[in-house]
Amino acid sequence: MSLPGSVEIARAAELADTPYLTDLHHSMDRWFSEVARVLPWRAPDCSPWGILVSEVMLQQTPVARVLPVWAEWMERWPEPADLAREPAGESVRHWGRLGYPRRALRLHAAAVAIVEQHGGRVPDTHASLLTLPGVGDYTAAAVAAFAFGRRETVVDTNIRRVHARLVSGLALPAPSLSASEMRLAQSLMPDDAGLSVRWNASVMELGAIVCTARSPKCTDCPVSDSCAWLAAGEPPPTYTPKGQAWHGTDRQLRGAVMAVLRAADSPVATELFERPAADLGFDADGIAVPLAALHRLNSAPEQLERALEGLLSDGLAEMHDGGLRLPA
DNA sequence: AACGCGTGGAT
DNA sequence: TATCCAAGCGT
Incomplete structure (x- = not known):
């Protein structure tokens, strides 16, 4: 009997014993400095509210479609209180065609909770963020890390895919997030909080623009030399994800x-x-x-x-x- | 834990 | 044209 994830944990532990992990951090950091996309919610002066709004909008919606709507929202509702005093329907209306409109409803409810329970300021810990409507484990970690500089285990679909390939040698991550994946992500993070934020952002960015789901651009990858999936000869996925029906639903x-x-x-x-x-x-x-x-x-x-x-x-x-x- | 929940660009 | 898939969440 084998424990799920034991191979990956073993490999991560092995890597931690060598300068390898540090090299990995440096390679990713350098790459991120060179090619990271310029996004408004990454600006140094972006508010925690702006980052929270971006994270919710980006749940299952591509960056290109979020950009104009996020900009409109920030102009219209620069602070949580500005959204909170609107009817919930206005949030949904200005969500436009981003999809999954209940996210707009929950973001409005989150703004109300921020005003009523947090003095109008976005809470700054994972646990308190998690209590907000529409904020799950990923979003709580992302906001704590990217808005408040905390060392958080940020695991989204991009990061999962990078870990699957780089460390586990798999073409794609498992259908659902497991506890062992979270442990792996923890073990790979730099100890320093500031470095961990950069690491999380860079791994996510790598998954978004290089280590993509279909036709990854391995020639552009800063860590291809270390990639277990490439080393294994790019084995195909071991399962086929089931697509969602749309017409007639x-x-x-x-x-x-x-x-x-x-x-x-x-x-x-x-x-x-x-x-x-x-x-x-x-x-x-x-x-x-x-x-x-x-x-x-x-x-x-x-x-x-x-x-x-x-x-x-x-x-x-x-x-x-x-x-x-x-x-x- | 599997399922339902929008939308549109890329392939 | 059909399918894939994009910074998930709540039940």
């Missing part, structure tokens, strides 16, 4: 409904979701396009009802004056 329909609600400035009569406005003699000005897109999905009435029910129970929508709207 409730999610697709929910997305179409949310697009209508974001575009609407007053409650939308539920009949409008069921059939074309022209048939009903409604004025659908302003929401005609997203409404047409919704109708084009041509869903079963039962599915539409399920989607609306889901949005209501998630708090992403509410009934008002016989219509549906973003939460007030």
Whole structure:
């Protein structure tokens, strides 16, 4: 019987005994200085709030799409209190098309909690950050590290992939994060807090722009000489990740409904979701396009009802004056 | 612990 | 065109 992760831990321990780990840190640090992307939430004067907002927006959403929305948010709501005094629906509306709009709802709730429980300042420890809505283990660690300079075990999908290849010799990390992966990540971190922040940022960056999921750019990798996966001859993944269905799903329909609600400035009569406005003699000005897109999905009435029910129970929508709207 | 949750660019 | 996948979270 073999303990999961025992090989990796053994290798990490072996590396720690040599100058190798220090060399690795230096190689990554140098590389990061040279090629790291310039991102606004990495600016030295970016507030903890700005970093928190960026981390939540970046949950499952690519950097390129986050950039303009983050900038708009920072201008509109420069501090947690600015967002907290808005209706939650405004948070969802200005989330735009980043996807997973409940993140916007939770970020609003987090802003309220920051105001009510932390004097309007983003809390600075992993444990207190973890109590905020929408903040899980990764985001709490990332904010504690990148906003407050703490030595945190930051493990996101990029870092997992780099560790899988560099240390474990695997093409891809396991489907779900394990305790042994967290131990491995800890064992690789520099002891010094400041260096650990750089390390975490650089490993994440490597995963994002070089050690990518598909067709990694190993010729650009600063640590390819140490890569267990390359040394093993680039073995293929041992499993095939199962893709998420989209066409015809409730999610697709929910997305179409949310697009209508974001575009609407007053409650939308539920009949409008069921059939074309022209048939009903409604004025659908302003929401005609997203409404047409919704109708084009041509869903079963039962599915539409399920989607609306889901949005209501998630708090992403509410009934008002016989219509549906973003939460007030 | 597996599942549901949006969106759009890249391949 | 279809599939992959992007700084996860909550249940």
